Amino acid sequence: MPQGQVTTVPQDGLTTRQRRRQAVLAVHTGHGKGKSTAAFGMALRAWSAGWPIGVFQFVKSEKWRVGEEAALKALGQTGGATVAWHKMGEGWSWIQRAGTERDHAAEAAEGWAQIKRDLAAETHRFYVLDEFTYPMKWGWVDVADVVATLADRPGTQHVVITGRDAHPDLLAAADLVTEMTKVKHPMDAGRKGQQGIEW
Amino acid sequence: MPQGQVTTVPQDGLTTRQRRRQAVLAVHTGHGKGKSTAAFGMALRAWSAGWPIGVFQFVKSEKWRVGEEAALKALGQTGGATVAWHKMGEGWSWIQRAGTERDHAAEAAEGWAQIKRDLAAETHRFYVLDEFTYPMKWGWVDVADVVATLADRPGTQHVVITGRDAHPDLLAAADLVTEMTKVKHPMDAGRKGQQGIEW
Numbered sequence: 001m002p003q004g005q006v007t008t009v010p011q012d013g014l015t016t017r018q019r020r021r022q023a024v025l026a027v028h029t030g031h032g033k034g035k036s037t038a039a040f041g042m043a044l045r046a047w048s049a050g051w052p053i054g055v056f057q058f059v060k061s062e063k064w065r066v067g068e069e070a071a072l073k074a075l076g077q078t079g080g081a082t083v084a085w086h087k088m089g090e091g092w093s094w095i096q097r098a099g100t101e102r103d104h105a106a107e108a109a110e111g112w113a114q115i116k117r118d119l120a121a122e123t124h125r126f127y128v129l130d131e132f133t134y135p136m137k138w139g140w141v142d143v144a145d146v147v148a149t150l151a152d153r154p155g156t157q158h159v160v161i162t163g164r165d166a167h168p169d170l171l172a173a174a175d176l177v178t179e180m181t182k183v184k185h186p187m188d189a190g191r192k193g194q195q196g197i198e199w
Numbered sequence: 200m201p202q203g204q205v206t207t208v209p210q211d212g213l214t215t216r217q218r219r220r221q222a223v224l225a226v227h228t229g230h231g232k233g234k235s236t237a238a239f240g241m242a243l244r245a246w247s248a249g250w251p252i253g254v255f256q257f258v259k260s261e262k263w264r265v266g267e268e269a270a271l272k273a274l275g276q277t278g279g280a281t282v283a284w285h286k287m288g289e290g291w292s293w294i295q296r297a298g299t300e301r302d303h304a305a306e307a308a309e310g311w312a313q314i315k316r317d318l319a320a321e322t323h324r325f326y327v328l329d330e331f332t333y334p335m336k337w338g339w340v341d342v343a344d345v346v347a348t349l350a351d352r353p354g355t356q357h358v359v360i361t362g363r364d365a366h367p368d369l370l371a372a373a374d375l376v377t378e379m380t381k382v383k384h385p386m387d388a389g390r391k392g393q394q395g396i397e398w
Contacts, residue, residue, distance in 0.1 A: 024396050032377045034227065034237035041236035042396070044243075045266030049395030067244030074277055075270055126395070158396060177382035178231045184376040196248030196325070197223050197241070197357060
């Protein structure tokens with residue numbers, strides 16, 4: 001845990017107070033566990049600060065994150081800050097579909113388009129773009145567009161992006177990058193995931 | 200995110216269902232961010248699973264984790280699983296003090312003694328021992344006692360221990376070890392911590 005001591009003072013013309021209020025772009029990457037989990041842990045702090053939260057899950061499995069979703073939605077219903085939870089896996093909530101056919105690349109692009117609209121409108125103050133590194137990696141979402149949009153986002157909107165193999169341009173644009181490395185995992189010993197721990 | 204495929208099948212005489220219900224000891228270590236944050240993110244899943252949660256914070260600053268504490272306590276008051284939150288920084292809640300003098304080594308030992316009582320009584324089902332690596336490192340809590348107690352804990356009580364420099368014996372005993380590595384941090388660029396992001 002950093003002790004609040006900075007190693008350099010930037011020549012940005014800002015006061016410490018202004019610098020404290022700068023929007024943060026964080027990336028949790030690496031092949032270890034805890035990338036998304038830490039992002040949802042950050043959402044606890046954001047919620048406590050009274051910030052509306054928007055979660056966009058770029059994942060296909062509906063089992064993943066159900067625990068975090070239930071808990072954060074429960075928090076969002078206590079009368080404090082709101083929590084909006086959008087899942088690509090079930091088809092984004094804002095999209096009316098005629099059929100059941102799926103084009104994951106198009107869905108990912110639709111998710112990013114909605115995030116751009118929300119950022120422009122300052123809909124939320126804390127965003128979790130869960131597993132968003134993959135659509136970037138697979139070319140479903142344009143990396144340059146993501147970096148430029150995030151660099152130009154208005155107000156103080158904090159964004160956390162999770163997933164393996166984060167693009168170098170995204171890492172360069174981020175304020176905070178943490179790599180989670182697997183040292184040991186129960187599955188190495190033949191144990192399967194379990195409710196309450198894995199989801 | 201592991202896909203649920205195990206690499207070996209253990210010769211432990213257990214069914215997959217039994218193995219799924221084994222208690223997990225997880226350690227989040229390394230010098231990067233997200234160790235505690237991921238532990239509190241795991242607590243969201245535990246809460247959703249209906250498991251009583253016990254948090255023991257072996258830290259002295261009262262500013263740390265206030266966001267997570269407020270949010271998890273709010274969850275604990277929704278009528279679902281309970282959340283008990285104990286802080287060494289304010290003097291453990293179960294101890295009546297005559298004076299204000301502090302002996303951190305004794306306080307840490309008192310914290311561990313309470314954890315042992317709670318484990319024996321199966322008071323909680325998910326424990327966060329936040330920054331517990333430090334009292335172990337400093338000799339305030341006996342490492343062999345911790346490892347033996349956790350190995351013999353009854354029932355299905357999951358334990359997550361966070362902090363830098365985890366003792367090798369603790370890592371050997373753990374089922375899940377993740378190392379968080381700092382790649383880039385805003386303080387490197389002279390930015391200080393801010394509410395909602397750092398606490």
